[in-house]
Amino acid sequence: MTDAAPAAKPVPLLVRIRESDMWHGFRSSPTTIVAALVTLVLTLGAVLAPWIAPTNPFDPAQVFLMNANIPPAWVQGGDPAFIFGTDDQGRDLYSAILYGMRVSLMIGVGGVLLAAAIGITLGLVAGYVGGRTDAIIMRIADVQLTFPAILIALLVDGVVHALLKGVPREQTVFGVLILSIGLAFWVQYARTIRGSTLVEKNKDYVQAARLVGLSTPVIMVRHILPNVIGPVLVILTINIGLAIITEATLSFLGVGLPPTQPSLGTLISIGNKYLFSGDWWIVAFPGFTLAAFVLAVNLLGDWLRDALNPRLR
Amino acid sequence: MLAFILRRLLQSALVLLSVALIAFAMFRFVGDPVNQLVSLDTPADQVRQIRQSLGLDDPVLVQFGRYVMNALRFDFGISYQFRQPVTALLAERAPATLELALVSALFSLVVGIPMGVYTALRRDGVLARLFQAVSLVGVSLPTFLIGILLIYLFAVQLGWLPSFGRGETVKLAGGWTTGLLTVSGLKALILPAVTLGLFQMTLIMRLVRAEMLEVLRTDYIRFARARGLTTRAVHFGHALKNTLVPVITIAGLQLGSIIAFAIITETVFQWPGMGVLFLKAVQNVDIPIMAAYLVMISGLFVIINLAVDLLYAAVDPRLRVTLKGA
Numbered sequence: 001m002t003d004a005a006p007a008a009k010p011v012p013l014l015v016r017i018r019e020s021d022m023w024h025g026f027r028s029s030p031t032t033i034v035a036a037l038v039t040l041v042l043t044l045g046a047v048l049a050p051w052i053a054p055t056n057p058f059d060p061a062q063v064f065l066m067n068a069n070i071p072p073a074w075v076q077g078g079d080p081a082f083i084f085g086t087d088d089q090g091r092d093l094y095s096a097i098l099y100g101m102r103v104s105l106m107i108g109v110g111g112v113l114l115a116a117a118i119g120i121t122l123g124l125v126a127g128y129v130g131g132r133t134d135a136i137i138m139r140i141a142d143v144q145l146t147f148p149a150i151l152i153a154l155l156v157d158g159v160v161h162a163l164l165k166g167v168p169r170e171q172t173v174f175g176v177l178i179l180s181i182g183l184a185f186w187v188q189y190a191r192t193i194r195g196s197t198l199v200e201k202n203k204d205y206v207q208a209a210r211l212v213g214l215s216t217p218v219i220m221v222r223h224i225l226p227n228v229i230g231p232v233l234v235i236l237t238i239n240i241g242l243a244i245i246t247e248a249t250l251s252f253l254g255v256g257l258p259p260t261q262p263s264l265g266t267l268i269s270i271g272n273k274y275l276f277s278g279d280w281w282i283v284a285f286p287g288f289t290l291a292a293f294v295l296a297v298n299l300l301g302d303w304l305r306d307a308l309n310p311r312l313r
Numbered sequence: 314m315l316a317f318i319l320r321r322l323l324q325s326a327l328v329l330l331s332v333a334l335i336a337f338a339m340f341r342f343v344g345d346p347v348n349q350l351v352s353l354d355t356p357a358d359q360v361r362q363i364r365q366s367l368g369l370d371d372p373v374l375v376q377f378g379r380y381v382m383n384a385l386r387f388d389f390g391i392s393y394q395f396r397q398p399v400t401a402l403l404a405e406r407a408p409a410t411l412e413l414a415l416v417s418a419l420f421s422l423v424v425g426i427p428m429g430v431y432t433a434l435r436r437d438g439v440l441a442r443l444f445q446a447v448s449l450v451g452v453s454l455p456t457f458l459i460g461i462l463l464i465y466l467f468a469v470q471l472g473w474l475p476s477f478g479r480g481e482t483v484k485l486a487g488g489w490t491t492g493l494l495t496v497s498g499l500k501a502l503i504l505p506a507v508t509l510g511l512f513q514m515t516l517i518m519r520l521v522r523a524e525m526l527e528v529l530r531t532d533y534i535r536f537a538r539a540r541g542l543t544t545r546a547v548h549f550g551h552a553l554k555n556t557l558v559p560v561i562t563i564a565g566l567q568l569g570s571i572i573a574f575a576i577i578t579e580t581v582f583q584w585p586g587m588g589v590l591f592l593k594a595v596q597n598v599d600i601p602i603m604a605a606y607l608v609m610i611s612g613l614f615v616i617i618n619l620a621v622d623l624l625y626a627a628v629d630p631r632l633r634v635t636l637k638g639a
Contacts, residue, residue, distance in 0.1 A: 158595035
């Protein structure tokens with residue numbers, strides 16, 4: 001900056017957002033706006049479930065078996081107290097979906113964050129340290145990449161539950177699910193981070209930091225990490241949809257959350273049993289919610305990927 | 314070329330060995346294999362004897378060596394739940410899974426490729442946009458939800474197709490049972506195969522579309538047009554042919570994941586295949602089956618990978634030249 005140029009006034013954050021390319025791209029794509037709205041509404045519903053749900057489906061005192069299998073309110077035989085009807089145990093389906101979303105979202109986000117943490121750490125180490133460490137980590141990644149994530153998650157789930165025999169499933173299932181998703185999805189992060197770390201580590205600022213005498217962990221975390229973290233955000237968004245599908249699939253297959261603390265996948269699995277007796281609503285509403293949420297998150301992820309990709313501008 | 318093949322073979326062997334190590338570690342350290350075979354009132358002497366006969370007192374490395382040798386002879390031990398050899402259990406259910414996987418792979422190619430070509434050629438057409446939108450939904454819907462939807466539509470509401478099982482099967486030579494020769498078997502196959510193949514189909518459609526768009530921009534296509542060839546000859550003789558190599562690669566590589574994803578489809582449709590067996594093993598901590606399934610799937614992946622690599626070298630002249638130079 002030369003002396004002649006007047007000192008640039010700091011532009012307020014809101015204005016900067018309003019005038020950015022990203023915001024413009026966002027506003028000119030109706031699909032993205034709808035996707036963002038759906039994501040927002042469903043996320044809010046999940047987060048605020050304990051306050052906005054009419055009943056608490058986990059509280060036995062509020063659930064009556066005689067209310068079982070009531071159809072949605074607008075169908076003949078429906079009860080206005082249960083908008084989407086009730087499931088086989090008499091739980092209000094609307095409340096169960098809100099709480100189920102909450103569980104699905106927590107496990108999905110938790111699993112993806114764990115995957116990112118594992119992947120970023122291993123990718124940074126592999127890229128920066130190099131040599132044999134790099135070879136071993138990336139070989140493991142290669143081998144794992146040949147297996148579909150759902151298979152890895154199933155295996156981890158089976159093995160961990162076997163190791164924790166004796167501990168009640170209700171207490172461990174949450175952590176085990178997050179762990180299986182984390183271990184199933186870390187490879188992509190590790191590969192991305194390793195690639196950009198290989199580029200960054202030969203740049204001048206890293207050399208300078210090394211000359212100053214900073215320790216390797218400090219260089220990796222304080223200097224390289226901020227410069228390579230960008231692409232990870234896109235993978236994170238895209239992976240959340242995948243992680244939620246994985247959790248729902250595991251729960252549907254009966255190795256995830258038990259019917260006493262249902263996620264969306266568990267609710268669909270319960271409803272699937274009643275499909276033939278004509279009680280379609282038990283599976284339809286959780287299924288629709290799951291599909292809408294994943295689709296919306298995927299659309300947002302696509303948009304974010306394009307918006308942050310300088311080649312497409 | 315020979316060096317390339319040898320290197321690939323060595324890599325594949327290493328991958329298989331590391332998967333076998335994981336399988337062995339699961340088998341050996343997750344739960345005590347002896348505890349699963351004896352009851353509470355088995356005398357301690359007998360337990361010790363079983364332990365010795367299984368070789369569990371030998372050094373771990375020796376045990377691993379034995380595990381690998383046994384695995385090479387397709388001996389994966391005895392299932393904890395069924396008290397039967399794991400290999401026999403898997404072999405009995407393999408035909409159901411393989412038939413399902415092959416038919417859905419075929420379905421994804423036969424439907425996916427024309428859809429991809431169409432969306433590439435009529436990029437802005439209404440139908441092309443519809444295909445694109447459907448493919449996005451197809452990627453977002455979990456497999457089990459698609460299966461449930463199809464069951465509700467075609468089995469519960471319309472009553473056209475069965476919702477579970479394999480229908481009537483015919484025994485062929487070598488113990489292979491097939492559902493492809495009876496009407497009820499074929500009918501039972503439709504819904505599971507579509508469910509399983511839908512995701513691959515959207516994948517192939519998107520791939521063909523992207524490759525076609527790329528190829529249509531190249532010079533030799535422009536030259537072919539300049540020579541006055543018919544649009545049809547240009548599109549299908551020149552363009553499509555050149556997109557097929559990567560498509561076949563991906564389709565081949567996806568075959569392995571189709572077999573793995575069959576776990577979900579088999580559960581939805583109560584299909585008596587290996588996937589359901591594996592899932593039961595996960596639920597009941599039947600480690601020998603889990604380990605064997607893991608080794609089997611990885612073996613399959615390695616073989617497919619190897620075959621695709623070698624095919625690539627055989628098909629693509631450019632690759633052959635670089636390989637000779639190397």
